[in-house]
Amino acid sequence: MNWQNAKTLVLAHRGSASEAPENTMAALRLALQQQCDAIELDIHLTKDGEIVVCHDETLDRTTNLRGCIGEMTLADIRQADAGSWFSDQYAGEPVPLLREVLELVPLEIGLNVELKLSYGGSIEHKVVALLREYGRLSSVIFSSFDHRMLYRLKQLAPEARISLVYAGKLLRPLRLIEDFELEVEAVSLHHAMVEREDVMAIRNSGRQVIVWTVNEEEAMKRMLECGVSAIITDYPAKLRRIVG
Numbered sequence: 001m002n003w004q005n006a007k008t009l010v011l012a013h014r015g016s017a018s019e020a021p022e023n024t025m026a027a028l029r030l031a032l033q034q035q036c037d038a039i040e041l042d043i044h045l046t047k048d049g050e051i052v053v054c055h056d057e058t059l060d061r062t063t064n065l066r067g068c069i070g071e072m073t074l075a076d077i078r079q080a081d082a083g084s085w086f087s088d089q090y091a092g093e094p095v096p097l098l099r100e101v102l103e104l105v106p107l108e109i110g111l112n113v114e115l116k117l118s119y120g121g122s123i124e125h126k127v128v129a130l131l132r133e134y135g136r137l138s139s140v141i142f143s144s145f146d147h148r149m150l151y152r153l154k155q156l157a158p159e160a161r162i163s164l165v166y167a168g169k170l171l172r173p174l175r176l177i178e179d180f181e182l183e184v185e186a187v188s189l190h191h192a193m194v195e196r197e198d199v200m201a202i203r204n205s206g207r208q209v210i211v212w213t214v215n216e217e218e219a220m221k222r223m224l225e226c227g228v229s230a231i232i233t234d235y236p237a238k239l240r241r242i243v244g
């Protein structure tokens, strides 16, 4: 998977999250069918040290169970139904393990793994070990709003690619990247905060600009005009039609 593609990449947000329950294998499979270039997903660590795919730190919103992932074992979490809240059609979809995602998603499809806050312990060591086991450590882009977590991950694994997520319009975005000290592959920005001149400056420095979460056709077209590297969307099929 080449993140430095000349053409803007279609990056499916939590899978194809508008048409299937987010961050489930069903949503990932649908995104693959819809010819996404890459998939963005969120990870947490369970109490017993397993990496699961879920956006929130609790199961409350996206499953039929309640509880904090970091305080639950994998066995507890696997009792949850992560599909019924979305539609009966998806009843019984489990909360996936990251390992299962790596088994499903072909190597030519990119992965943007977003590290959320982990109460179950240090997720950085675990995710580096898992991605190394699958030979995918240097092809995945790890992102997080928690830049210290990305710093620790990059210290552990210098070959890992990282994207700094932030919400805002900085006066000089390149300074954020340069101040990081370790090499930064990309930044992940809210699309409403994106200006073409910033995209050009970052891309001319050899880094990528990923934008989230772009669901309207007009905004998709504006991002293409800005020359972003990848667009995160809940509607990968729609974006594929526009990008071509």
Ligand code: G3P
Pocket: 040, 042, 055, 114, 143, 165, 188, 212, 213, 232
């Ligand atoms: O990479 C950031 C993007 O995923 C948006 O954040 O809240 O959907 O994980 P969120």
Ligand code: MG
Pocket: 040, 041, 042, 114
């Ligand atoms: Mg995310």
